């Protein structure tokens with residue numbers, strides 16, 4: 001069952017408060033990204049942050065989920081998907097409902113907690129890291145008869161960026177999993193189809209650019 005949700009894109013930012021939030025989130029995303037890159041090996045962050053991630057930019061989405069009409073069955077606010085970003089920072093209000101899928105396919109509730117933000121890694125980082133980092137599969141389920149609100153800040157490569165894992169990141173003796181692709185081409189692939197936006201099957205970055213995967 002799907003529930004109507006009101007989604008507004010603010011790009012460029014349209015008011016001061018959002019602008020301030022956006023610049024704080026940009027700083028946070030840069031910090032998170034640098035930290036995550038350090039997990040890929042000694043010196044990777046120093047070597048590749050400037051060359052590959054310096055031109056990242058953010059956009060903010062405000063999600064307002066209308067209250068489900070009935071609670072008989074679990075209402076889906078946002079279907080399972082992965083984000084097309086490098087990293088996403090999510091603020092969810094106190095209603096809850098955000099769930100992340102574990103590697104073995106179990107849905108885990110991400111309970112809201114005051115002054116806590118959720119960070120998801122996105123498809124671009126999965127491809128750039130040759131799958132050493134995993135784009136999180138997540139969704140929103142509406143369990144309460146009230147409106148729900150969230151802010152998602154997506155930190156993304158520039159449109160023209162060619163996404164390619166450096167040889168050093170792939171690692172000697174390891175197979176390269178993704179062909180190089182232009183960032184905007186993947187966004188088009190996902191956004192040209194309603195299923196691609198919020199359904200995973202057939203529209204992952206691997207379906208798009210995975211070596212040996214059909215496009």
Ligand SMILES: O=C(O)CCC(=O)C(=O)O
Nearest residue numbers: 063090092098140150152
């Ligand atoms: O509403 C949420 O908590 C998550 C939103 C989300 O995943 C998205 O906008 O991509």
Ligand SMILES: [Fe+2]
Nearest residue numbers: 081082083138
């Ligand atoms: Fe998302």
